Amino acid sequence: MTSIGVGLIGTGYMGKAHALAWNGVRPVFGDGPRPRLVHLAEVSAELAARRADEFGFERSTGDWRALIADPEVEVVSVTTPNAFHAEMAIAALEAGKHVWCEKPMAVALGDAERMAAAARASGRVTALGYNYIQNPVIRHIRTLLSEGTIGEVNHVRFEMDEDFMADPEALFYWKSEASSGYGALDDFGVHPLSLMQFLFGGVARVMAQLSMPYADRPDRAGGRRRVETWDIASVLLELRGGASGVMALNRSAWGRKGRIAMQIFGSRGTIAYDQERFNEFQLYTASDRPTEQGFRTVLTAPVHEPYDRFIPAPGHGLGFNDLKIIECHELLRAIGGERDAQIVDFDGGLDIERAVHAMAQSHREGRWVEI
DSSP, X not given: OOEEEEEEEOOSHHHHHHHHHHHHHHHHHOOSOEEEEEEEEOSSHHHHHHHHHHHTOSEEXXXXXXXXXXXXXXXEEEOSOGGGHHHHHHHHHHTTOEEEEOSSOOSSHHHHHHHHHHXXXXXXXXXXOOGGXXXXXXXXXXXXXXXXXXXXXXXXXXEEEOOTTOOTTSOOOGGGSGGGOSBHHHHTTHHHXXXXXXXXXXXXXXXXXXXXXXXXXXXXXXXXXXXXXXXXEEEEEEETTSOEEEEEEESSOTTOSSEXXXXXXXXXXXXXXXXXXXXXXXXXXXTSOTTTOSOEEEEOOTTSTTGXXXXXXXXXXXXXXXXXXXXXXXXXXXXXXXXXXXXXXXXXXXXXXXXXXXXXXXHHHTSOEEO
16 A cells, blocks of 8 residues: 545544644655545535645545545544544444544444444444554653563552633533533543553543532623533542552643643652653652662653654654654554554543443442443
8 A cells, every 4th residue: 555545524623633644644754655635524615625725635525424435535534523423433434444533432332332333343443532642751651661660550640630611701612511521531531541541451440520610601692501511520440450540630720731640659669740741751760779769850852762753852852743643653554454553443442431431420329330
């Protein structure tokens, strides 16, 4: 395969990120099929035409079904709001296309199950947009864990905080609608869950409490509308390996931007990472002499693959869209038949969705829930 035909449905924040990745993957990695940007779909023909010109797609449509029916499209990026993922992804799979779908997988667990079943039946490759697992820092942390650098892991703490919903007078929009999901759990709590899956194999059981800091928000008509989702979640959990854990999520945390703070405690040391400092992590090892024991800060560098594909010098740093390029490359490797490709496919995504719905069930019933 020398080239692969790409279709893109949706051109918001994540649609643009996918377009940048499809345009950048070949120059960065220099291998695999060359993406051919064939077809772009949006809610109107006019918007689709404008975005196709901006992003470099050959043609455009206001009907996403026409894109899926296009025989030149071999892989489809689905970057629409959450409620549309299942219908679009399943239609693409049934048409014989590979699918790269943004997270969360679906709003309803039954839809996620149908997506995973469709993927298995199709034999096509699927990937979900959990690009934080592609960070060279996270990859290296997994290597350190596999090497036993901090011994046996006994406790983990994950926090994810942002302030884009911190203002109580911010206008009501779709992320406060029940149709988008539970709120913080599946809007971005799935990212820490993807890291737990990548590093530890996932979560075994949970006890969760969800909070709604603001009961309503102003709407564009000048009234107020009731908030239907939970912006804060606090979760006790047990990893599949037996370690205990805590996950705290907050979409209304003033001052926090893109924070995923992670602490991993082991029998011989600790690893700490905070995504607001994207290109570094901290390592403490008890094997150091007492006179020098302390956290050391490690900056990413070309020795932390695939950082070297972007920048030849340490300390310069990668960013969010670079991780989407890495994710795109892993998807292409999987399509090429490479079994070690590091992606979260629809079966892996279903595991994450089951954890989310178990947390919601735990909140409703006030008890521990097995996954």
